[in-house]
Amino acid sequence: MVSTACLRLPFLPTRSRSANPASTSSPPRRLSLKCSASANSVSISPASLPRAAVADGVESVDVNGLRRPPAPVSVSTVPAARDPHWLPRPLTSADVMEASGVGLKVAYQGCPGAYSEAAAKKAYPNCQTVPCEHFDTAFQAVQDKLADRAVLPLENSLGGSIHRNYDLLLRHKLHIVGEVRLAVRHCLLANPGVKIEDLTSAMSHPQALAQCEGTLTELGIEHREAVDDTAGAAKFVAEQMLQDTGAIASSLAAELYELEILAENIQDDKDNVTRFMMLAREPIISRTDKPFKTSIVFSLEEGPGELFKALAVFALREINLAKIESRPHKKRPLRVADDCSSPLKHFDYLFYVDLEASTADPKTQNALGNLKEFATFLQVLGSYPTDVSEL
Numbered sequence: 001m002v003s004t005a006c007l008r009l010p011f012l013p014t015r016s017r018s019a020n021p022a023s024t025s026s027p028p029r030r031l032s033l034k035c036s037a038s039a040n041s042v043s044i045s046p047a048s049l050p051r052a053a054v055a056d057g058v059e060s061v062d063v064n065g066l067r068r069p070p071a072p073v074s075v076s077t078v079p080a081a082r083d084p085h086w087l088p089r090p091l092t093s094a095d096v097m098e099a100s101g102v103g104l105k106v107a108y109q110g111c112p113g114a115y116s117e118a119a120a121k122k123a124y125p126n127c128q129t130v131p132c133e134h135f136d137t138a139f140q141a142v143q144d145k146l147a148d149r150a151v152l153p154l155e156n157s158l159g160g161s162i163h164r165n166y167d168l169l170l171r172h173k174l175h176i177v178g179e180v181r182l183a184v185r186h187c188l189l190a191n192p193g194v195k196i197e198d199l200t201s202a203m204s205h206p207q208a209l210a211q212c213e214g215t216l217t218e219l220g221i222e223h224r225e226a227v228d229d230t231a232g233a234a235k236f237v238a239e240q241m242l243q244d245t246g247a248i249a250s251s252l253a254a255e256l257y258e259l260e261i262l263a264e265n266i267q268d269d270k271d272n273v274t275r276f277m278m279l280a281r282e283p284i285i286s287r288t289d290k291p292f293k294t295s296i297v298f299s300l301e302e303g304p305g306e307l308f309k310a311l312a313v314f315a316l317r318e319i320n321l322a323k324i325e326s327r328p329h330k331k332r333p334l335r336v337a338d339d340c341s342s343p344l345k346h347f348d349y350l351f352y353v354d355l356e357a358s359t360a361d362p363k364t365q366n367a368l369g370n371l372k373e374f375a376t377f378l379q380v381l382g383s384y385p386t387d388v389s390e391l
Contacts, residue, residue: 101124101126101127101149102126102127104128104149105128105147105149106120106123106130106147107129107130107132107137107141107147108132108150109135109137109138109152109153110131110228110229111131111229111232112231113231113252114231114232115182115230116152116153116229117129118182118250118252119151119276123276124151130146133228134228135152135162135165136171136172138152139168139172139279140172142172142280143281145281148280149177149279149280150174150278150279152165152279153165153274154166154179155275156207156211157269157272157273157274158272159211161325162207163327166327173281175281175283176277176381178384179277179386180276181273182276183272183273184211184273184274185250186204186212186249186250186266186272187248187250187253188202188247188261188262188266189234189249189254189259189261189262190245190246190259191238192258192259194243194246194260196262196263198244199221199244199262200221200222200245201246202225202247203233203237203246203247204226204230204233204248205227205233205248206226208230208248211268212248212267212268214268215263215267215268230249230250231256233249234247235257237257237259238258248266273391275387277382283383284384285360286384287358287385288360288361290385291356291386291388292356292358292383293322293383293386294354294357294384295380295381295384296352296368296379296380297350297352297377298371298379299375299376299377300351307351310371316367317363317364317367318363319355320355321353322354322355322356323352325351326350326352327349327352328348328350329348329349356386359380360383
């Protein structure tokens with residue numbers, strides 16, 4: 001049950017009635033309080049926010065819908081018991097689950113020995129890992145309660161973003177509850193007795209093949225064969241007892257499938273890091289006592305300066321943006337511009353943004369409220385601790 005608090009209005013003296021109806025003052029403005037909670041998104045009603053002054057010192061909306069910073073305003077502190085925005089939210093299973101992951105089932109994409117499994121083990125050291133054939137299978141496993149969490153890649157320092165998972169974030173009702181970074185160290189694996197000069201082909205995930213392109217060419221391995229995941233390549237090479245094909249995978253995969261490591265750290269750039277997201281059915285309670293990130297997605301009307309205005313709501317409050325990614329809007333890929341004689345068709349985009357801030361911070365809440373005023377769509381994907389661990 002959502003708890004509520006009574007709003008205490010200041011005492012107002014009664015007004016004497018006037019016999020002349022024309023002299024009657026206009027009725028007082030009615031104060032409307034709207035609360036909205038959703039499992040997927042944060043909905044903020046600008047009408048319920050006072051326009052004269054807000055907690056982050058940003059007020060009054062100009063004609064373009066962007067608030068300008070005024071002179072410093074003295075804002076009184078509202079007791080927590082009287083402000084419903086500061087009332088504690090009930091704990092969920094995502095909050096009380098052991099950090100070590102004891103008894104936790106964590107889904108990942110790939111076969112046993114995949115880098116995603118290593119990331120899952122780093123995120124939840126004592127968890128039970130659940131391999132899934134595809135990314136959407138891992139999403140669905142958590143949504144259907146076959147798994148408690150999913151740990152899936154979001155971006156790589158060499159290969160860039162994993163766009164498939166950005167799209168799946170909107171298709172499934174899951175929340176980002178954490179992130180984990182993993183140093184990826186590729187190895188060239190082959191069956192016992194096979195030497196590097198015997199290899200004419202390399203098999204692995206497309207990202208891994210791209211990350212080792214230069215090294216494979218130097219080794220004289222010209223043919224590339226892409227498969228669904230790195231550990232799956234190692235498994236296939238081992239099961240088929242291939243003598244002319246090697247696999248690019250982890251040292252753990254070599255151990256699991258009894259392959260020999262012919263070369264280590266064969267990625268072209270030695271600093272190869274993948275950032276994984278941790279997904280759950282319920283969000284966690286955001287905090288301000290340690291570094292947090294907040295991931296959002298929004299769309300805007302077509303027009304000059306719209307994206308600038310959207311990003312400025314964070315710049316005005318000194319909120320740093322760690323990442324911005326645009327993806328075509330799958331449900332509305334084209335938008336027709338009817339302001340010219342021959343209408344143009346533009347791509348309609350979704351913008352994914354990572355903020356270095358927590359939704360528990362009033363500045364973040366007000367920035368999102370400001371963005372909500374002119375964004376055609378806004379959803380908070382998660383507010384979660386930043387991974388500050390060593391690689």
